[in-house]
Amino acid sequence: MLEASGLVKRYGDRHALDGFDLAVSEGEITGLVGHNGAGKTTFVEIVTGLVRADAGKVTVCGIDALRDSRRARRLIGVAPQEQALYVTATVRDNLRLFGALAGLRGVRLRQAIEQVAAELRLSDVLGQRTGLLSGGQRRRTQAAVALLGEPRLLLLDEPTAGADPETRQALLAAVRRRAAAGVAVVYTTHYLPELADLGATLAVAREGRVIARGSQQSLMHGLPGELRLRFDDAADGEGDPRGSTRDRASCVAGGRDGPVSILTDGVAEGRALAVAARPAAAPSDRVSPAAAGRWPLPAQLASRARTVGGELRISSADPPGDLAALLAAGCAPVSVDVRKPDLDDLYRAIAAEVPGAA
Amino acid sequence: MQRDALARTGALIRHNVLLMLREPGPLASRMILPLVFLLLLHPLYEQAQGQRAGVTQAVVATIVTFSMLAMSIAGGSILTERIWHTWERLRASAAHPAELLVGKATPVLAALVLQQAAVIVFGVAVLGLRVSALPLLVLVMLAWGVTLTGMGAALGLLVGSLSSLSACYDIGGMLLSSLGGALVPLTAMPAWIRHAAPVSPGYWAVSALEAALRGDAGRAVLASVVLLAFAAGACLTAGIRAGRGWGRALRV
Numbered sequence: 001m002l003e004a005s006g007l008v009k010r011y012g013d014r015h016a017l018d019g020f021d022l023a024v025s026e027g028e029i030t031g032l033v034g035h036n037g038a039g040k041t042t043f044v045e046i047v048t049g050l051v052r053a054d055a056g057k058v059t060v061c062g063i064d065a066l067r068d069s070r071r072a073r074r075l076i077g078v079a080p081q082e083q084a085l086y087v088t089a090t091v092r093d094n095l096r097l098f099g100a101l102a103g104l105r106g107v108r109l110r111q112a113i114e115q116v117a118a119e120l121r122l123s124d125v126l127g128q129r130t131g132l133l134s135g136g137q138r139r140r141t142q143a144a145v146a147l148l149g150e151p152r153l154l155l156l157d158e159p160t161a162g163a164d165p166e167t168r169q170a171l172l173a174a175v176r177r178r179a180a181a182g183v184a185v186v187y188t189t190h191y192l193p194e195l196a197d198l199g200a201t202l203a204v205a206r207e208g209r210v211i212a213r214g215s216q217q218s219l220m221h222g223l224p225g226e227l228r229l230r231f232d233d234a235a236d237g238e239g240d241p242r243g244s245t246r247d248r249a250s251c252v253a254g255g256r257d258g259p260v261s262i263l264t265d266g267v268a269e270g271r272a273l274a275v276a277a278r279p280a281a282a283p284s285d286r287v288s289p290a291a292a293g294r295w296p297l298p299a300q301l302a303s304r305a306r307t308v309g310g311e312l313r314i315s316s317a318d319p320p321g322d323l324a325a326l327l328a329a330g331c332a333p334v335s336v337d338v339r340k341p342d343l344d345d346l347y348r349a350i351a352a353e354v355p356g357a358a
Numbered sequence: 359m360q361r362d363a364l365a366r367t368g369a370l371i372r373h374n375v376l377l378m379l380r381e382p383g384p385l386a387s388r389m390i391l392p393l394v395f396l397l398l399l400h401p402l403y404e405q406a407q408g409q410r411a412g413v414t415q416a417v418v419a420t421i422v423t424f425s426m427l428a429m430s431i432a433g434g435s436i437l438t439e440r441i442w443h444t445w446e447r448l449r450a451s452a453a454h455p456a457e458l459l460v461g462k463a464t465p466v467l468a469a470l471v472l473q474q475a476a477v478i479v480f481g482v483a484v485l486g487l488r489v490s491a492l493p494l495l496v497l498v499m500l501a502w503g504v505t506l507t508g509m510g511a512a513l514g515l516l517v518g519s520l521s522s523l524s525a526c527y528d529i530g531g532m533l534l535s536s537l538g539g540a541l542v543p544l545t546a547m548p549a550w551i552r553h554a555a556p557v558s559p560g561y562w563a564v565s566a567l568e569a570a571l572r573g574d575a576g577r578a579v580l581a582s583v584v585l586l587a588f589a590a591g592a593c594l595t596a597g598i599r600a601g602r603g604w605g606r607a608l609r610v
Contacts, residue, residue: 049449049450050446050449070452073450073451073452078447078450080443080447083442084443084444086377086442086444088380088381093373093376096369097370097373098447098451100365100369101366101369101448101451101453102452103362103452105365129380
């Protein structure tokens with residue numbers, strides 16, 4: 001359905017795209033993810049004919065989208081991230097214009113508007129000016145414009161950003177229905193659970209290239225998550241809960257060369273804890289777990305631990321095992337969260353594997 | 359294929375008319391103010407130049423001055439597309455750029471010609487304005503309308519905000535129409551202004567309208583051709599600006 005290969009686009013010395021490859025089949029939902037500047041915008045602009053590629057090839061349903069852009073555009077529905085609606089016009093006016101531009105006329109146009117409005121729960125606001133709609137309603141109108149005209153390829157840019165749950169569900173359901181009907185979907189988001197909901201495959205863009213492609217499960221497999229532990233601030237009876245949490249998170253671990261103190265005091269948030277080795281010959285320095293609420297941090301966790309905002313965070317590929325080790329060491333957190341690996345973890349892991357991707 | 363293009367162009371024209379009517383304030387003020395101005399000031403012109411010449415001068419002055427101010431309709435129509443991020447969405451549609459252009463320009467041109475027509479009709483019906491060659495006058499009004507549409511669109515593409523646009527039209531419009539001899543006859547102006555006047559499209563508009571009203575086809579056509587040259591220059595500027603990524607809004 002969509003095939004892009006070797007796309008190159010330069011802006012002066014900067015390569016916005018540098019050999020961008022992406023193929024999306026009929027009925028497939030591809031989650032295109034990547035940080036700002038990864039090349040996603042430029043890719044979409046090239047597919048929709050807004051920007052000329054310096055090199056490469058794009059076909060949409062076999063049509064050369066670079067040479068015959070207008071023909072290709074007839075098959076594409078786009079929902080940009082920024083609101084792109086005529087705010088003084090009603091929802092119906094907006095849909096009527098873009099439906100007509102997509103080739104719908106007369107009864108077919110009217111029916112398509114009613115249908116997409118019902119699907120995205122906009123029927124009650126068809127006569128309202130888009131400038132007066134709520135954020136969620138505007139999001140749905142944005143998406144409705146893209147869905148009109150039965151496109152074969154949908155390019156949706158964070159269509160649920162800032163949307164309420166109702167809007168999110170309506171949009172995801174609409175996308176799923178289109179994919180089930182054979183529409184190819186390129187869906188950008190920073191919210192990976194949404195892509196999991198859609199059963200989307202991932203394409204990770206970085207510095208103008210797609211550096212990883214596959215199912216979310218296969219790409220995320222083996223990536224470490226994070227244990228997040230909070231401690232009982234009130235028990236210290238101090239005014240500053242973050243300070244008291246730090247004290248609680250201060251702990252002593254047994255290192256290879258002897259006991260190792262890991263002290264949070266004076267360490268900037270977000271950075272790894274300072275690790276200070278103590279002579280093995282001074283076992284008496286070892287702080288008892290019972291003393292002042294301190295406990296020994298297992299040595300195998302020391303290099304993966306850091307504090308952020310009063311939390312002790314431990315990068316972990318085996319959260320249950322690491323938590324068991326912590327509890328066995330006397331750690332008594334008031335709450336433990338296990339964060340699953342996210343996009344940042346994926347980027348970091350891929351950057352470590354792909355030469356030049358970092 | 360051609361039918362599709364016509365349908366899309368028709369949809370764009372309809373939509374742009376609708377946008378104007380949804381916010382009728384600017385359009386209404388551009389239609390009503392010239393008539394009020396003409397009604398209040400024509401005695402002054404008549405006293406200075408006599409009844410017939412005075413009415414002609416008053417009508418032409420009103421048309422040129424207020425139609426230049428009405429360029430804001432064209433510029434505003436273009437600039438709001440960027441503010442609303444809709445221009446790129448239009449470009450990403452199946453519509454050809456020419457269809458987008460015609461769809462945007464037609465309602466604006468119609469509004470500008472309608473404004474001129476309203477002043478002429480008012481002049482004829484209320485003040486006794488004489489029109490010697492109506493077809494010629496219609497041609498001149500169209501040429502002036504095209505020029506205003508082109509210049510308005512170019513300004514709409516060059517400035518970055520509605521307030522800047524408004525300032526440009528107010529200052530530029532008044533300056534160019536005055537320099538062109540619309541408000542005060544050039545014969546009453548200092549010599550340097552008389553020499554500089556032809557650089558203003560307002561000068562050629564005054565010239566074309568006066569010639570059309572008195573039935574001087576040669577002068578009316580010549581002035582109209584010059585006006586269309588101004589329009590071509592403005593369209594070229596607009597085209598270059600639009601071609602350099604104006605209105606890029608998609609951020610995926």
